[in-house]
Amino acid sequence: MSQAFVDLRSDTVTRPTAAMREAMLAAPLGDDVFGDDPAVNALQEKIAGLLGFEAALFVPTGTQSNLCAILSHCQRGDEYIVGQMAHCYRWEGGGAAVFGSVQPQPLNHHSDGTLALSEIEASIKPDDAHFARTRLLALENTLGGKLLPFDYVQQATALAKKHGLNRHLDGARLFNAAVAQAAQTGSNALAEAKRIAGCFDSVSVCFSKGLGAPVGSALCGSREFIARAHRIRKMAGGGMRQAGMLAAAASHALDHHVGRLAQDHALARQLADGLAGIEGLQVEAPQTNIVFVDLTGAAREQSAALLKHLAGRDIQATGLYRLRFVTHLDVDADGVDRAVAAIREFFQR
Numbered sequence: 494m495s496q497a498f499v500d501l502r503s504d505t506v507t508r509p510t511a512a513m514r515e516a517m518l519a520a521p522l523g524d525d526v527f528g529d530d531p532a533v534n535a536l537q538e539k540i541a542g543l544l545g546f547e548a549a550l551f552v553p554t555g556t557q558s559n560l561c562a563i564l565s566h567c568q569r570g571d572e573y574i575v576g577q578m579a580h581c582y583r584w585e586g587g588g589a590a591v592f593g594s595v596q597p598q599p600l601n602h603h604s605d606g607t608l609a610l611s612e613i614e615a616s617i618k619p620d621d622a623h624f625a626r627t628r629l630l631a632l633e634n635t636l637g638g639k640l641l642p643f644d645y646v647q648q649a650t651a652l653a654k655k656h657g658l659n660r661h662l663d664g665a666r667l668f669n670a671a672v673a674q675a676a677q678t679g680s681n682a683l684a685e686a687k688r689i690a691g692c693f694d695s696v697s698v699c700f701s702k703g704l705g706a707p708v709g710s711a712l713c714g715s716r717e718f719i720a721r722a723h724r725i726r727k728m729a730g731g732g733m734r735q736a737g738m739l740a741a742a743a744s745h746a747l748d749h750h751v752g753r754l755a756q757d758h759a760l761a762r763q764l765a766d767g768l769a770g771i772e773g774l775q776v777e778a779p780q781t782n783i784v785f786v787d788l789t790g791a792a793r794e795q796s797a798a799l800l801k802h803l804a805g806r807d808i809q810a811t812g813l814y815r816l817r818f819v820t821h822l823d824v825d826a827d828g829v830d831r832a833v834a835a836i837r838e839f840f841q842r
């Protein structure tokens with residue numbers, strides 16, 4: 494069936510499937526601020542178990558999840574080491590600094606998304622009154638759709654541990670990373686997700702991205718860490734009541750939407766392949782579900798015009814730094830073909 498709108502702005506735009514809506518309607522509910530919501534409790538146990546942690550906390554957004562994590566690991570006057578393009582540094586309004594007086598120490602990324610181990614080590618401050626106390630290393634996987642090499646994740650987190658730092662993973666798209674990693678190792682996605690998560694003291698995952706739930710993220714960690722995060726969630730206004738309807742959607746997504754992320758990755762490759770060879774476009778080969786495209790030469794200033802051209806054909810994308818196309822549950826092969834054809838048409842004018 495051909496879709497009227499092809500929305501490639503983000504994997505957050507998905508709407509719950511009919512089966513997911515049924516699961517939401519059937520959810521047993523209670524008041525989660527009292528700890529009484531069975532569906533929330535079940536989801537928290539499920540995601541903690543899947544990723545190998547003692548406990549988990551259901552939160553409304555990935556942003557709040559990262560905030561709860563950083564403020565649970567760090568005190569006022571502490572700092573966290575983080576990538577320049579990491580969501581929990583660049584894209585969250587500076588929340589850790591604003592609400593927690595926690596200073597970021599951003600580092601530049603290599604082109605594969607990694608932070609140089611030597612730079613991580615050099616940025617850890619000595620215990621001296623001049624400096625903030627370096628407390629935490631925060632990594633992100635996937636980062637801009639890139640899978641961090643697993644041996645790098647092991648090395649960076651081991652280095653942090655050696656220096657007494659805690660390790661947080663912003664795994665908003667951890668399951669995309671796990672599916673891509675499973676394709677390399679021949680293992681399965683859930684095993685890879687657990688292997689990646691096992692390198693960290695805390696992990697945040699989003700249900701509202703490629704997994705297709707309408708709302709929600711989870712923060713995982715030790716029981717004691719999650720108890721601290723629970724207090725911060727309340728402070729941040731994230732204590733929700735009959736949140737089980739949302740938790741049931743997330744649970745359904747974990748049961749039914751992890752393996753299918755491979756289809757999103759295939760569609761991203763289809764899109765990138767379709768755009769290859771167009772004069773004026775430089776297409777970065779996608780590793781998961783995000784395709785970045787740069788306009789070059791005479792086309793350099795054309796991104797607003799291109800987005801407008803696409804919008805006129807009911808195709809949506811974004812171009813904040815670079816053009817970005819994200820595949821997801823609500824995009825199919827026909828929609829990707831339409832996007833490719835519309836972009837080709839723009840450059841043939």
Ligand SMILES: *Cc1c(COP(=O)(O)O)cnc(C)c1O
Pocket residue numbers: 553554555556557559580581633663664665666699701710
């Ligand atoms: C989307 C995203 C978040 C934040 O999630 P929201 O639910 O939009 O607040 C955090 N980190 C990464 C890497 C993300 O992609």
